[in-house]
Amino acid sequence: MRDFGLVDVGLLLQAARWTVLLSLLAFVGGGILGAIITLMRISRFALLRTIAGGYILLLQGTPLLMQIFLAYFGLGLLGVDLPPVMAAGLAFTTYAGAFFAEIWRGTIESIPKPQWEGAASLGLNRFEQLYYVIIPQAARIALAPTVGFLVQIVKNTSLAALIGFTDLARASQLINNVTFQPFHVFGVAAAIYFALCYPISLLARSFERRLHVGR
Amino acid sequence: MSVVEVTSVKKSFGSLEVLKDVSFSVDRGQVVVLIGRSGSGKSTMLRCLNGLEQIDAGDILIDGFRVSERGANLRQLRQDVGIVFQHYNLFPHLTVERNITLALTVVKKMPQKEARAIAERVLAQVGLAEKIDAYPEQLSGGQQQRVAIARCLAASPKVMLFDEVTSALDPELKEEVLQVVEDLARNGMTMVLVTHEMGFARHVADRVIFMHQGRIHESGPPKELFEAPKTPEMRQFIAATRA
Numbered sequence: 001m002r003d004f005g006l007v008d009v010g011l012l013l014q015a016a017r018w019t020v021l022l023s024l025l026a027f028v029g030g031g032i033l034g035a036i037i038t039l040m041r042i043s044r045f046a047l048l049r050t051i052a053g054g055y056i057l058l059l060q061g062t063p064l065l066m067q068i069f070l071a072y073f074g075l076g077l078l079g080v081d082l083p084p085v086m087a088a089g090l091a092f093t094t095y096a097g098a099f100f101a102e103i104w105r106g107t108i109e110s111i112p113k114p115q116w117e118g119a120a121s122l123g124l125n126r127f128e129q130l131y132y133v134i135i136p137q138a139a140r141i142a143l144a145p146t147v148g149f150l151v152q153i154v155k156n157t158s159l160a161a162l163i164g165f166t167d168l169a170r171a172s173q174l175i176n177n178v179t180f181q182p183f184h185v186f187g188v189a190a191a192i193y194f195a196l197c198y199p200i201s202l203l204a205r206s207f208e209r210r211l212h213v214g215r
Numbered sequence: 216m217s218v219v220e221v222t223s224v225k226k227s228f229g230s231l232e233v234l235k236d237v238s239f240s241v242d243r244g245q246v247v248v249l250i251g252r253s254g255s256g257k258s259t260m261l262r263c264l265n266g267l268e269q270i271d272a273g274d275i276l277i278d279g280f281r282v283s284e285r286g287a288n289l290r291q292l293r294q295d296v297g298i299v300f301q302h303y304n305l306f307p308h309l310t311v312e313r314n315i316t317l318a319l320t321v322v323k324k325m326p327q328k329e330a331r332a333i334a335e336r337v338l339a340q341v342g343l344a345e346k347i348d349a350y351p352e353q354l355s356g357g358q359q360q361r362v363a364i365a366r367c368l369a370a371s372p373k374v375m376l377f378d379e380v381t382s383a384l385d386p387e388l389k390e391e392v393l394q395v396v397e398d399l400a401r402n403g404m405t406m407v408l409v410t411h412e413m414g415f416a417r418h419v420a421d422r423v424i425f426m427h428q429g430r431i432h433e434s435g436p437p438k439e440l441f442e443a444p445k446t447p448e449m450r451q452f453i454a455a456t457r458a
Binding site for chain 2: 114115117118119120121122123124125128132133136137140
């Protein structure tokens with residue numbers, strides 16, 4: 001037993017780097033996967049739409065924790081032994097990809113059909129219609145909910161602690177085990193989460209405001 | 216020689232047959248106006264002409280190019296057949312210039328500078344040269360529709376289609392758009408129009424086609440059709456539009 005002190009705050013901050021790393025992995029990996037799933041979801045080929053739709057349904061309909069367990073213990077049983085950071089990165093990529101895809105599909109579908117037609121009537125092919133006409137308009141609408149979801153990701157990375165990934169959440173558990181001062185330990189950990197999330201929330205809100213005023 | 220040749224076209228939406236064996240042709244420089252009640256199939260017919268809707272049977276030739284052929288080169292077709300929509304369909308996130316030059320730079324791979332010169336020319340043609348850097352939302356409905364016409368002109372189409380282009384406009388803004396359309400007609404543009412402006416139809420058309428329940432019910436020169444309609448449906452329609 002020892003008292004919670006500055007050393008522990010330092011340890012928590014160090015562990016927070018892993019939280020940030022995992023969040024970034026989820027942003028980037030999830031973003032790329034989300035873009036692919038979105039394109040499949042709005043494809044003219046029914047098979048691709050069905051696959052993408054099923055993927056989203058599955059990932060949105062199961063707890064993230066189960067997805068993390070599957071990526072770590074499940075794949076482990078199959079002989080694919082990923083280190084916790086990889087397993088968590090994989091789980092968060094697939095999870096974020098599904099949610100990004102659903103957000104982006106919604107915003108793309110919110111662009112009126114005449115915009116597609118206008119572009120088609122000028123001779124643009126489907127990809128060009130999407131790239132020059134639809135996405136620039138959809139992106140403005142998608143910005144706020146996308147950034148809003150990033151906050152969810154940062155907070156949800158704490159679940160990765162359960163497979164032994166030493167992020168902020170896991171580090172605070174460990175420190176609590178030796179100091180037994182949960183209020184101090186988890187209070188500081190929560191404050192660090194807040195410090196990570198708050199700027200992102202602010203960003204989301206400012207995007208939302210900008211969307212409503214003018215172009 | 217006809218620029219547009221429509222032969223026995225059929226088209227259904229699900230179980231609803233909207234075009235039942237429609238045939239007509241449009242000669243170079245001719246202005247053909249399609250009239251009829253809502254649901255008579257006139258807008259659908261127009262949209263089939265540039266492949267926005269696919270036909271189920273029959274044949275459409277544009278300048279000898281078969282629209283209905285599978286794997287048809289839509290890109291070329293849409294350069295040849297321009298369409299102006301009721302709601303303009305301008306791109307709100309792009310300037311007037313970019314609205315007009317987008318297809319030129321993307322489809323025709325033209326350098327931006329050259330494309331801008333074309334934008335300037337077509338905008339002057341519709342009397343909006345000074346609006347080249349504006350965004351659509353900064354323009355009135357009539358101006359937006361004129362930009363849409365200019366955008367269409369930029370591709371140097373062989374035929375222009377107008378789908379109720381004044382229907383969404385306030386009465387005082389219709390005139391400026393109709394004037395532009397009339398100027399185009401006078402300069403020899405081949406066009407097919409769907410309109411509810413009977414006065415304008417009568418004035419600008421070389422030939423009027425009255426569509427009723429998915430068929431061409433009556434057609435002929437406007438004077439003949441409006442003054443001596445042969446069928447009761449056409450008489451009724453004229454009476455209804457006058458009321």
